[in-house]
Amino acid sequence: MxxxxxxxxxxxxxxxxxxxxxxxxxxxxxxxxxxxxxxxxxxxxxxxxxxxxxxxxxxxxxxxxxxxxxxxxxxxxxxxxxxxxxxxxxxxxxxxxxxxxxxxxxxxxxxxxxxxxxxxxxxxxxxxxxxxxxxxxxxxxxxxxxxxxxxxxxxxxxxxxxxxxxxxxxxxxxxxxxPLRERGGDVIQLAQIFLERLNRDYQGHTPVKQFHPDLLAALKRYSWPGNIRELEHFIQREYLMCEGAVLNAELPQDRSAPPDGEERYNTVFKQAKARVIADFERSYVASLMTRARGNISRAARLAGQDRSAFSKLVHKYRLASEPEQEQDSADH
Incomplete structure (x- = not known):
């Protein structure tokens, strides 16, 4: 075996x-x-x-x-x-x-x-x-x-x-x-393995492909926040979109690197906006849960939302305690 x-x-x-x-x-x-x-x-x-x-x-x-x-x-x-x-x-x-x-x-x-x-x-x-x-x-x-x-x-x-x-x-x-960023040369080894698999799986349908040296260098520099899964999906996507025999694609912007200039201000704005939205959602959901005495179904009706969607918000912000969950189950 x-x-x-x-x-x-x-x-x-x-x-x-x-x-x-x-x-x-x-x-x-x-x-x-x-x-x-x-x-x-x-x-x-x-x-x-x-x-x-x-x-x-x-x-x-x-x-x-x-x-x-x-x-x-x-x-x-x-x-x-x-x-x-x-x-x-x-x-x-x-x-x-x-x-x-x-x-x-x-x-x-x-x-x-x-x-x-x-x-x-x-x-x-x-x-x-x-x-x-x-x-x-x-x-x-x-x-x-x-x-x-x-x-x-x-x-x-x-x-x-x-x-x-x-x-x-x-x-x-x-x-x-x-995490992949702590595994040194494994990034290149894994990328080569994924590429070999794709060459084998798509043999006869597309030219046999190899990495451009610049792409290999970029793969090593990138932090891979999505780890191995992100690396595999990136290689597969670029392989299928490449019509030639050499893969040389741009990687996503590495969010682990500190931004500067205009990009920095855009990043700060987006982060601030996300925080405001999250704070509003948390406050709004918490208020409805209080009015509904912890019952998710009642709170969803007050919000005019589908129970399943509202429940996801409740659990996203961890606003349902055990007694509340039991009360909600009893409401059905």
Whole structure:
């Protein structure tokens, strides 16, 4: 079998070699893992590597984007539900934990879970038992849990938006995926790999392409705030748009570099405008939530907005506490 690290986690810088060594070590121990790192750094690839290098490799790896789970359905999605547990529950469903039996459940963006969902996850982690929504039978499971977040969970704990006890349960074995800007020559190595893949995939449809030296130099200078994902998408986009055999494109303006002159004033204006809009939104939503006594549905009606859109604003500014969420659920 092809080595999981060599086929998916690519790079040879000392910083990345250290991470690969950590992954090999962590995979040997059947404990909960918390993966941190900026968006686009390969947190899911790291989770998959831990799974496929472990004794659970032959069992399922089940990824879950917590940010895509509706708040009212989190427990049903994770633990499953019995027939008739709620209005649309026409059939019993096993849930994602059951699907991952014997293998690994990967919870990405775990910071987006509500406090109520965090409490349910904490209860599960304590003894690996759960009950389906609407059920009475306590079920035991043999699942390894890996969680990931690009947020600073310690800061979220301080602001009471993430449970401290859950953080301790998840952070048994921490792993941090480094940003691309700290990986030295890996930028060029990854760019060459992406280009080789594109040349292979589009063979016969477009000329075989190579990088212009100026573009390679620019790739090294750029800070890549979107990390590996941004690099891959940039190479793919420029490859498909290039009619010749040499890639030489301009990179986006690097926002990590301090602007000067007129550009600086434009940047300051845009930042100030964004802050004003954000302050207004936060104040407006908070006022409506107060008038609606914490009920998101009522507040959305007052605003004349769709509940889903208004709910996103509430959670964007973290204005819904646990009691408010429970009250809102009871309103339906």
């Amino acid at each position: 092809v080595d999981v690290l060599e086929s998916s986690l690519l790079g040879s810088s000392p910083q990345f070699a250290h991470v690969l060594a950590q992954i090999r070590r962590i995979a040997k121990f059947d404990v909960t893992v918390l993966i941190g790192g900026e968006t686009g750094t390969g947190k899911e690839l790291g989770a998959r590597a831990v799974h496929y290098l472990s004794a659970r490799a032959a069992q399922p790896f089940v990824p879950v984007n917590c940010g895509a789970l509706a708040d009212s359905l989190v427990e049903s999605e994770l633990f499953g539900h019995e027939r008739g547990a709620f209005t649309d529950a026409r059939h019993a469903a096993p849930g994602l934990i059951s699907e991952a039996e014997g293998g690994t459940l990967f919870l990405d963006e775990v910071d987006t879970l509500s406090l109520k969902a965090q409490a349910a996850l904490l209860r599960f982690l304590q003894d690996r038992t759960y009950r389906r929504v609407g059920g009475t039978q306590t079920r035991h499971t043999n699942v390894r849990l890996i969680a990931a977040s690009n947020a600073n969970l310690e800061e979220l704990v301080k602001t009471r938006h993430f449970r401290r006890d859950l953080l301790y349960r998840l952070k048994v074995m921490p792993l941090v995926m480094p």
